[in-house]
Amino acid sequence: MAQIHPPCPDSLPLRRPVGQDGAGTDLAGAATVVRVTQPDLKRRRELERSRGRLVLASLGFGALFLAVGMKATWSTVVAPAEPVRLNAALRAMSPPVAQGVRRAPVTDRNGEILAISLPVTALVANPRVIHNPVEVAQRLHAVMPHLERDRLAERLSGDRGFVYITRSMTPREQQSVINLGIAGLDFEEAERRFYPQGRAAVHVLGNVDVDGNGISGVERTFDERLRSDPTTPLKLSIDVRVQLAMRDAVNQAIKDFNGIGGAGVVLDINTGEVISMVSLPDYDASNIGEAEPDQRFNRVTVGLYEPGSTFKLLTAAAALEYGTSNVNTSMFDASKPIRYGRFTITDYKGKNRWISFPEMLAYSSNLGAARMAEGFGPQRQREFLKNAGMLARQSVELPERATPIAPPANHWRDINMYTISFGHGISVTPLHVATGISAVANGGILRQPTLMALPPGAERPGTRVISEATSATMRRLMRLVVTDGSAKNAEVPGYFLGGKTGTAQKTGPNGGYLMNKRISAFVGAFPIQAPRYALYVMVDEPKPNAKSYGYATAGWVAAPAANTVISRIAPILGLVPEDPTNPAIVQATSIPLQPRAVARTAPGGSQAAAPAAARPMQPAAPRPATTPVDAGRVHPPVTPPGARSLPMPNLPAEPRAMPPQHPLRLTSIQREQSAGGTVAP
Known part of the structure; x- marks a missing residue:
């Protein structure tokens, strides 16, 4: 008899005929019934349960993706200011303060910890009790290998009753x-200062000694405050994010051009808050013992350098404020060198022709700046620079501050006037330049820089150095230097940067100028139509490279570094780029290179020679009481004959020149300070 095996679970259902009252028929018309096995029913139930679970999971993931999409749309399109509110919440948070510490922490403006004291345990010894110092030193070295055995044995010897073995040890x-x-070893509770950000803002923070006393930076300036109130953090104006971005950009520029150092500053142009202060080379604040003197040197507040052509912005502002030059009509003779005694002033790649007021800045003409300074003379030049803070130490909250080097008042002569007009013959710190140009761009108010964070919307008092009209014109001129002048490489589309490059030779320890050793710098403000921040970038002794086509001037060195800095920090600071072609902004920040006709042409196609002095101009309107005045002579701008004044649309009214006095007489002088290649004997 054949053995009958059960059907396979995966086989088709069996069909067997039934009676006439069956539920179905087969193909031949016979009645049939479908019999489903138990395994098949079980498998069908499992499939139904899986199908339900898949539907639920799909609905859940769909809802999750919909929520993420809605949140992303809200944060980036509907309300992109949400991160600003988050930053405000972060600023309100206070860093933790360890129990029992005697020194308050230091934070940046957003609450990020820059310096903090933590409790530690120190190991001390009484050498009078230790009778075998060599053996004890060997056993301690086995536990703490970082201790030197020979030095440790020496410290454990002698008749002293107390010595430190280590100031900090782990549990x-x-x-x-x-x-x-x-016997003879003991423990002492102490505290140690830590700097979690490493090298960030190290020259601002400074350091403390082994006993926790401030010895430099804000640690020294606010030493009493940090000790008297250890539970309340000291909040600085520094933004560590901007600080790191500035450091990276300056450090990269130093590497690209093989410089020996560099500096960078970012200021809030309306309050004077220092958002970033970078000096390179630097060091890790936690390892001050390994820092070299050059690393501890703060180039921003102690380094004195000739500012070079960045000072031409102050010369132009002074000429406009005193009314001795007019941006629409004044022309300056840059067709030939200026000879003063044994000195000769020339232009670097000059135009060798008469140039307009805007061209003097755009093309960075030394001759044009010198001729412009003739208009107001040496006494009023010194008075203007004094009011702009260029002759005194900055009042920033650091003990490391240098006093500018400038000729004394009774020796500020014509040759000094010439060279200082284009940034030679005077030495100031980078912070001086950034602060002075902030006043030029912010409406004319000079505010001393500060490292203390101010409440949002707070206003700081200041001193007016130029009028709002002069400041508005200077902003247009600063923008022109970036769009059409020597600072094109600094342009960042959408942020409407305005500024000025400056290249100056370095002076040697015994006086005189050093060949092929220079300072390349850029100073500016952005966005120039409504300035929020001022920027200064400098590289010390850059060397030419193939990328710069053999140049090491500021336009090739400092301007690209400024571009990198602004590209990175502008979004951090909450600035949104504007349309670079926005007609309203372009018109509000533009000024033509040649606002008036060029000098008439002499027969034969050459330019006609211009007289040494211009025709007398109308008396000036009364100046504001805050405008610096001087009883010195006024030298009017030189205007080529036959030139015709063209209208300047949308420019603030310029002050008119005062009546001319006696023309300047160039006389021989005794040996004066040279101006590094631009003033040659």
């Missing part, structure tokens, strides 16, 4: 020393 090291059971 594991402490337990290991306890296990040694050496």
Whole structure:
């Protein structure tokens, strides 16, 4: 008899005929019934349950993706200011303060910890009790290998009653020393200053000594405040994010051009808050003992350098404020060098022709700046620079501050006037330049820089150095230098940067100028139509490279670094780029290179020679009481004959010149300070 096997679970259902009252028929018309096996029913139930679970999971993931999409749309399109509110919440948070510490932490403006004191355990010894110092030193070295055995044995010898073995030890090291059971060793509760950000803002923070006393930076300036109120953090104006971006950009420029150092500053142009202060080379604040003198040197507040052509912005502002030059009509003779005694002033790649007021800045003409300074003379030049803060130490909250080097008042002569007009013969710090140009661009108010964070919307008092009309014109001129002048490489589309490059030779220790050793710098403000921040970038002794086509001037060195800085920090600071072609902004920040006709042409196609002095101009309107005045002579701008004044649309009214006095007489002088290649004997 054949053995009958059960059907396979995956086989088709069996069909067997039934009676006439069956539920179905087969193909031949016979009645049939479908019999489903138990495994098949079980499999169908499992499939139904899986289908339901898949539907639920799909609905859940769909809802999740919909929520993420809605949140992303809200944060980036509907309300993109949400991160600003988050930053405000972060600023309100206070860093933790360790129990028992005697020195308050230091934070940046957003609450990021820059310096903090933590409790530690120190290991001390009484050498009078230790009779075998060499053996004890060997056993301690086995526990703490970073200690030098010979030096440790020397410290454990002698007749002293107290010495420090180490100022800070870990709990594991402490337990290991306890296990040694050496008589004469003891533990002391202490604290140690830590700098979590490493090298960030190290020259601002400074350091403390082994006893926790401030010895430099804000640690020294606010030493009493940090000790008297250890539970309240000291909030600085520094933004560590901007600080890191500035450091990276300056450091890269130093590497690209093989410089020996550099500096960078970012100021809030309306309050004077220092958002970033970078000096390179730097060091890790936690390892001050390994820092070299050059690393500890703060180039921003202590380094004195000739500012070079960045000072031409101050010369132009002074000429406009005193009314001795007019941006629409004044022309300056840059067709030939200026000879003064044994000195000769020339232009670097000059135009060798008469140039307009805007061209003097755009093309960075030394001759044009010198001729412009003739208009107001040496006494009023010194008075203007004094009011702009260029002759005194900055009042920033750091003990490391340098006093500018400038000729004394009774020796500020015509040759000094010439060279200082284009940034030679005077030495100031980078912070001086950034602060002075902030006043030029912010409406004319000079505010001393500060490292203390101010509440949002707070206003700081200042001193007016130029009028709002002069400042508005200077902003247009600063923008022109970036769009059409020597600072084109600094342009960042959408942020409407305005500024000025400056290249100056370095002076040697015994006086005189050093060949092929220069300072390349850029100073500016952005966005120039409504300035929010001022920027200064400098590289010390850059060398030419192939990328710069053999140049090491500021336009090739500092301007690209400024571009990198602004590209990175502008979004951090909450600035949104504008349309570079926005007609309203372009018109509000533009000024033509040649606002008036060029000098008439002489027969034969050459330019006609211009007289040494211009025709007398109308008396000036009364100046504001805050405008610096001087009883010195006024030298009017030189205007080529036959030139015709063209209208300047949308420019603020310029002050008119005062009646001319006696023309300047160039006389021989005794040996004066040279101006590094631009003033040659």
